[in-house]
Amino acid sequence: MRKAVLFIVFMIYTASAFAQEAQAAKTFWDDPVNDPMFPIYLVTAFILLVIILVGVVALYLVKVVNMLMTETEKAKAAKLGIPYVVKPSLWNRFAQKMNASVPMEAEKDIELHHDYDGIKELDNHLPPWWKWLFYGTIAFSVVYIAIYHFSDTLPLQDQEYQQEVALAEEQARKLKAAQPQEEIDENALAFTNDPALIEKGKSVFNGNNCGACHRNDGGGNTIGPNLTDEYWLHGGDVKQVFSTIKNGVVEKGMPAWGKSMSPQDVRNVAFFIMSLQGSNPANAKAPQGELFKATAPAPTAASDSTNAQASL
Numbered sequence: 614m615r616k617a618v619l620f621i622v623f624m625i626y627t628a629s630a631f632a633q634e635a636q637a638a639k640t641f642w643d644d645p646v647n648d649p650m651f652p653i654y655l656v657t658a659f660i661l662l663v664i665i666l667v668g669v670v671a672l673y674l675v676k677v678v679n680m681l682m683t684e685t686e687k688a689k690a691a692k693l694g695i696p697y698v699v700k701p702s703l704w705n706r707f708a709q710k711m712n713a714s715v716p717m718e719a720e721k722d723i724e725l726h727h728d729y730d731g732i733k734e735l736d737n738h739l740p741p742w743w744k745w746l747f748y749g750t751i752a753f754s755v756v757y758i759a760i761y762h763f764s765d766t767l768p769l770q771d772q773e774y775q776q777e778v779a780l781a782e783e784q785a786r787k788l789k790a791a792q793p794q795e796e797i798d799e800n801a802l803a804f805t806n807d808p809a810l811i812e813k814g815k816s817v818f819n820g821n822n823c824g825a826c827h828r829n830d831g832g833g834n835t836i837g838p839n840l841t842d843e844y845w846l847h848g849g850d851v852k853q854v855f856s857t858i859k860n861g862v863v864e865k866g867m868p869a870w871g872k873s874m875s876p877q878d879v880r881n882v883a884f885f886i887m888s889l890q891g892s893n894p895a896n897a898k899a900p901q902g903e904l905f906k907a908t909a910p911a912p913t914a915a916s917d918s919t920n921a922q923a924s925l
């Protein structure tokens with residue numbers, strides 16, 4: 614019995630330890646010996662082993678003591694010349710008390726005088742363990758109602774949920790405050806020839822977002838203008854391009870992407886468009902708007918190429 618309980622406790626313990634580890638990125642079992650928890654697990658396992666061994670030894674000791682006691686009782690009975698009667702064990706007495714079952718010999722006393730074709734009915738009482746469990750639930754319910762519904766000492770499920778949501782929101786707020794989003798100030802925006810950002814911009818541009826109206830290569834189609842030439846309707850400076858994408862030209866069919874895209878995505882896609890300058894795709898749309906001349910093209914280009922090399 615005791616061994617079984619210990620075994621179950623041990624199983625639950627190892628199972629829960631395993632479940633916790635499984636959630637971590639690197640699990641305990643990947644490298645058990647070097648895991649920081651290893652000494653704790655080892656000591657716990659050792660303690661459990663000791664407890665099991667002590668339990669087994671104690672069980673045997675009790676058995677031996679019992680045997681010796683029975684022997685002395687027997688000898689005593691023989692000396693006195695009376696028959697030896699086996700005393701019920703502690704467990705048997707306890708079980709009898711809990712169940713209060715009526716022995717077969719006494720069943721006559723509790724027989725109800727109902728006879729259904731030879732089948733008789735006994736007036737057995739509910740076993741005390743069951744009755745006390747029942748009274749216990751009644752007592753529990755009184756305490757529960759008093760605590761949860763009258764005194765408001767502990768939160769109900771709904772309140773508990775609200776509290777956790779509030780806590781999570783607070784944590785999210787703190788996390789955001791700790792690592793503020795990169796501010797993109799369009800007035801200070803400068804084009805950097807960063808391949809990673811341009812690649813991200815390209816994946817935003819392709820397909821339904823922009824490619825549908827400007828073609829994936831930016832050459833333009835019947836709807837959207839050519840984005841690869843030097844002619845611009847709304848200005849070809851990166852700040853102006855950023856602002857056109859962010860605010861759109863809604864009345865002309867160019868959506869305002871600032872509403873649905875993060876500032877980072879708008880910047881990346883603006884950088885991608887800048888990188889298309891002069892790419893001259895085949896069958897590109899005829900230029901629209903005015904020829905755009907960058908105010909200081911030479912230094913920007915030079916620093917761009919050094920930037921690109923530095924970042925590689």
Ligand code: HEC
Nearest residue numbers: 822823826836837845846847848857858862865866867882
């Ligand atoms: C529904 C069609 C459509 C989609 C989708 C679209 N555009 Fe446009 N875009 C247009 C039209 C039309 C214009 C021209 C506006 C005008 O005539 O003033 C334009 C203009 C522009 C301009 C200004 C060009 C210039 O000459 O000044 C840029 C830059 C631009 N789009 C970028 C984008 C980007 C980036 C996306 C995707 C995030 C996008 N567009 C998605 C239709 C579209």
